[in-house]
Amino acid sequence: MPKLYRAIAEYYDHENEHHAVLRQDVPFFLGQMPSRPRRQAVLELAVGTGRAAIPIAQAGHRVVGVDYAADMLEIAQRKRDAVGLGDAELSLARGDLLRPRYDLGARFDWVCVFFNSFLGFPTLEQQDRVLGFARRHLKPRGRFWVDVFQPDPSVLARPVSRGMEPTLFHVPRFGRSVLKTTDIRQSPESQVQRVTFHYTWLDEHGVTRRERTEFDGTYIFPRELRILLERNGLTVEHLWGNYDGSPLGANSPRMIARCCRA
Structure with missing residues (x-):
């Protein structure tokens, strides 16, 4: 599924x-x-x-x-x-x-x-x-x-793309600045992309924290x-x-x- x-x-x-x-x-x-x-x-x-x-x-x-x-x-x-x-x-x-x-x-x-x-x-x-x-x-x-x-054919031609679109954003509600990068894994036989968003930030003690979310998309x-x-x-x-x-x-x-x- x-x-x-x-x-x-x-x-x-x-x-x-x-x-x-x-x-x-x-x-x-x-x-x-x-x-x-x-x-x-x-x-x-x-x-x-x-x-x-x-x-x-x-x-x-x-x-x-x-x-x-x-x-x-x-x-x-x-x-x-x-x-x-x-x-x-x-x-x-x-x-x-x-x-x-x-x-x-x-x-x-x-x-x-x-x-x-x-x-x-x-x-x-x-x-x-x-x-x-x-x-x-x-x-x-x-x-x-x-x-x-x-669709961009140059992206589709790569089986896996990692670290795409690095973006730094601030979340006022949590008081944190977060670095986001994107990975995309192609499944051309089903025309599905598994997209993973990686989030990294430092907590109030300077400790690196990580979170991710992933989903399937298409083109x-x-x-x-x-x-x-x-x-x-x-x-x-x-x-x-x-x-x-x-x-x-x-x-x-x-x-x-x-x-x-x-």
């Missing part, structure tokens, strides 16, 4: 804040939304700590966020409350997208999954369940939005993404390669798809 992604919740925002993607994806998404009606109903899958959901709600939209991790949702609620939003603007629900017949009892103008979160479902069965869930929750004229990286090629979407009743209306609105090309870092119901 693949191992699903489970972040260290108090690390998540701080370890990822250096990614330019996280300053660009929500403004680009908001720029694609129609001006009328001004208030749209948005469902975010894998909402995590509310990193994307909160600014979408602050832009005037009614947002529901779903995640299976209670500790991530606790942080999302804390952040939501701190900026003066309430449940009427951003509702947070704990739920498993892979559970058969799971339904929120509402339909949305947009269903979204940001920042590679879709790739945390590495099997075809899991991907079909997530896309089926998304389609079921769309209004008839609703739109599905998915944003993932375009998707452009044609494969279209096939996955189409077989789950979603038609790609537009496919961008970056947040500047450029079309997808061979060297594009992202694959950003806006889809309608087929």
